[in-house]
Amino acid sequence: MADEIIKKSKLEIAKQPEGMEGPGFFATKVDDVIGMARANSLWPLPFATSCCGIEFMATMGSHYDLARFGMERLSFSPRQADLLMVMGTIAKKMGPTLRQVYEQMAEPRWVLSVGACASSGGIFDTYSVLQGIDRIIPVDVYVPGCPPRPEQIIEGIMKIQELAKNESGRRRHTPEYKKLLNSYGIE
Amino acid sequence: MSKEILDQVEEKLNAKFPGTIVAAELLYDFAVFTVKHDSVHDILKFLKEDADLNFHFLTDLTGMQTADEKQLGVIYHLHNMPKNRRVRIKTFFDINKPEIPTAVDLWPGANWMERETYDFFGVRFKGHPNLVRILNVDEMDIFPMRKEYPLEDQVREDKEDKMFGR
Numbered sequence: 001m002a003d004e005i006i007k008k009s010k011l012e013i014a015k016q017p018e019g020m021e022g023p024g025f026f027a028t029k030v031d032d033v034i035g036m037a038r039a040n041s042l043w044p045l046p047f048a049t050s051c052c053g054i055e056f057m058a059t060m061g062s063h064y065d066l067a068r069f070g071m072e073r074l075s076f077s078p079r080q081a082d083l084l085m086v087m088g089t090i091a092k093k094m095g096p097t098l099r100q101v102y103e104q105m106a107e108p109r110w111v112l113s114v115g116a117c118a119s120s121g122g123i124f125d126t127y128s129v130l131q132g133i134d135r136i137i138p139v140d141v142y143v144p145g146c147p148p149r150p151e152q153i154i155e156g157i158m159k160i161q162e163l164a165k166n167e168s169g170r171r172r173h174t175p176e177y178k179k180l181l182n183s184y185g186i187e
Numbered sequence: 188m189s190k191e192i193l194d195q196v197e198e199k200l201n202a203k204f205p206g207t208i209v210a211a212e213l214l215y216d217f218a219v220f221t222v223k224h225d226s227v228h229d230i231l232k233f234l235k236e237d238a239d240l241n242f243h244f245l246t247d248l249t250g251m252q253t254a255d256e257k258q259l260g261v262i263y264h265l266h267n268m269p270k271n272r273r274v275r276i277k278t279f280f281d282i283n284k285p286e287i288p289t290a291v292d293l294w295p296g297a298n299w300m301e302r303e304t305y306d307f308f309g310v311r312f313k314g315h316p317n318l319v320r321i322l323n324v325d326e327m328d329i330f331p332m333r334k335e336y337p338l339e340d341q342v343r344e345d346k347e348d349k350m351f352g353r
Binding site: 046091120121125127128129131151 | 225321323324327329331333336337338339340343345
């Protein structure tokens with residue numbers, strides 16, 4: 001019954017991962033199942049400081065509707081968030097706050113840097129502005145634009161979903177990952 | 188109107204503080220006085236408390252650096268609201284000894300403005316209750332609005348000088 005409704009409508013549900021299927025059982029890799037679940041239920045923490053944040057509001061609104069990606073629930077506590085979305089100019093005074101927010105997030109965590117300012121400082125090449133958030137925290141996906149359109153932000157989110165889907169369950173325990181965090185001074 | 192303010196204030200100041208007024212001029216129809224920095228506090232106090240002048244409101248207080256980079260300045264904008272009269276008081280001092288008495292005892296509102304002026308120009312206001320940075324990060328070791336310090340952050344690698352006419 002449910003299958004018929006889905007077939008009739010244009011609704012798409014997450015595709016099941018590859019695996020062995022037979023009467024009454026389905027066998028696949030744990031990594032694939034977890035990746036599918038994570039990718040389709042990311043809880044983003046919006047860290048919006050300026051105009052890119054306004055574009056994010058449009059992205060969350062009914063027209064572009066980020067909820068289609070399983071992101072109905074924005075998390076305003078870093079402890080419950082999977083995805084940190086940094087949108088806007090980060091002043092040097094804001095740097096320690098952003099870093100603290102990142103450190104409070106539980107693994108696995110992804111970072112999306114939206115817009116020119118968050119990615120590189122943008123037009124604000126000045127003594128008071130951080131020249132890209134990747135100077136204090138590791139970034140997974142950069143979205144260019146000043147500010148980027150909602151379509152571009154959605155594209156960035158879909159790239160994050162690809163990362164989440166294909167990430168090995170061991171990645172966060174590898175020495176490479178620890179080395180990456182240590183290079184930012186994060187234990 | 189501004190000419191009257193200029194003449195009246197100049198006359199009173201010259202009578203009360205002879206020799207401390209460096210210049211009294213009308214700039215863009217605005218009475219501007221340049222005074223010596225060691226007597227600026229007395230002059231401000233007089234302008235505020237004199238019943239006739241009654242410049243009781245400090246609109247703004249900010250800093251500046253002269254074009255020859257040898258002097259710093261502090262500018263006070265004063266307002267007499269009942270008569271709607273305004274004056275501007277400027278004072279300049281050596282950049283190597285940037286000290287000036289605070290105006291917090293006259294106007295509590297000067298507190299944050301003086302902190303801001305200290306933050307950006309490094310002017311030390313003697314007698315200020317809490318002269319620490321207000322807008323920039325506490326670890327900053329420069330005074331960014333001074334001409335000797337570069338405006339740009341100096342870490343960017345994506346900017347070619349020739350694109351910016353340098």
